Amino acid sequence: MTVTPGVADSLRLVEDHPEPPPEEGAILVEALSVGICGTDHEIIAGHYGEAPPGVDRLVLGHESLGRVLEDPSGTLQPGDLVAGIVRHPDPVPCPNCAVGEWDMCRNGRFTEHGIKALPGFARDRWRLQPRFAVGLDRALAPVGMLLEPASVVAKAWDHIERIGARAEWQPQTVLVTGAGPIGLLAALLATQRGLAVHVLDRNTTGPKPELVRALGATYHTVPVSELDFEPDVVLECTGAPAVVLDVMCKAGPTGIVCLTGVSSGGRTIDFDAGALNRSLVLENNVVFGSVNANRRHWDLAAEALTRADQSWLGSLITRRVPVEAYARAYAPEPDDIKVVLDFGS
Known part of the structure; x- marks a missing residue:
């Protein structure tokens, strides 16, 4: 091809x-x-x-x-x-x-x-x-072709955990925005870590809601601002500018937001950057981007896929x-x- x-x-x-x-x-x-x-x-x-x-x-x-x-x-x-x-x-x-x-x-x-x-x-x-x-x-x-997207997610989790180690860190709740392959694999690796996982996506029909529930996770279709919890970790997998800004504001104290989705650019949003700055500083939050993976992450991804339910992966x-x-x-x-x-x- x-x-x-x-x-x-x-x-x-x-x-x-x-x-x-x-x-x-x-x-x-x-x-x-x-x-x-x-x-x-x-x-x-x-x-x-x-x-x-x-x-x-x-x-x-x-x-x-x-x-x-x-x-x-x-x-x-x-x-x-x-x-x-x-x-x-x-x-x-x-x-x-x-x-x-x-x-x-x-x-x-x-x-x-x-x-x-x-x-x-x-x-x-x-x-x-x-x-x-x-x-x-x-x-x-x-x-096995899912290994490449899984390696991207394995890197994201590797860096999230390295950042979390800056202090005493006991995360409980994870929010994943976007239920495409990256988002679903991010949720998989979160459940493998024993965390309470929430996945937000706009689809109300199709296979995505059931795939999330099959992981033991909770599926949401409301806007980020309407969620009734503050996640300790956010993996943003849509690249949608409004969602990116919303999750940065939604993370709880000492929260970590990992951006894996890539925005197309060219869109302007009226946004209170000062309020975001205040929140990030006063709550010790971290926002970072993650892309690609090195050999260590590919090996971690292979282990994660091997441990996963194979029928779920096939779905x-x-x-x-x-x-x-x-x-x-x-x-x-x-x-x-x-x-x-x-x-x-």
Whole structure:
């Protein structure tokens, strides 16, 4: 699956795409499936994306799942399930990339499979360097492509807990805004921590309310301001400007707000910034943004998915589309949560 970056609606299936060159990595992988997310839709719309050096088209796909065909390094065995880490460190490298924290790259020269200067995983076969290959339990075969969004959530929780350790911290209540894949996985990891979880979304029908309740969490459709509690932790997963501001005001004393949704910009809201400043300062609250993940977070995500109810994870996948019908996969439908493009069995 390829696009010409910056050119809207240039998505096409290339059936004679060459085999992945050995310099991409020692581990040769047969693609099983890729998940599709908002990033893919924005690249297809021409908003961003960067092809690898020397070519004019970018292979899509950053939510990967494959089966190892060969690994002369001995890191994995033929037949093992594997996912590929999306971001690679910059070549300089910056201080963070130098120690494996490439999710926190400071100079912006990182590369990303299917997004920025590296071919993605939406192709029959791909290669990986061993340090960017994450082995998966065989039980995750139907849902392993969820590892990439789960790694984003694992990073968010890692940083929330590091910030919480600044003082005696005993969180009880979590609010997740948005019940898309990131929001639902954020709620999953919150329930795995034994916290009281609330999920807010505007959908009153479809699969989302039941998926939340199946976790033992509470589903809300009212505005944030009408909630009758002050959460200790908020994971904001919509990127909607009004919701972002509302959750910053709603968090309880010493609360932590993690922003994972990305706003599109271009919208002005009349807002009392002074009141927000006063609240954040006097209540010792923290608001921070989180994106991407490093190897530690991918491993944590793999553990979390292995512990989860597999039927619940499977319910997040609302459509599976064979690669030959790719146009349907990339055309959103109202009740979509996670759409998967299947390459093989």
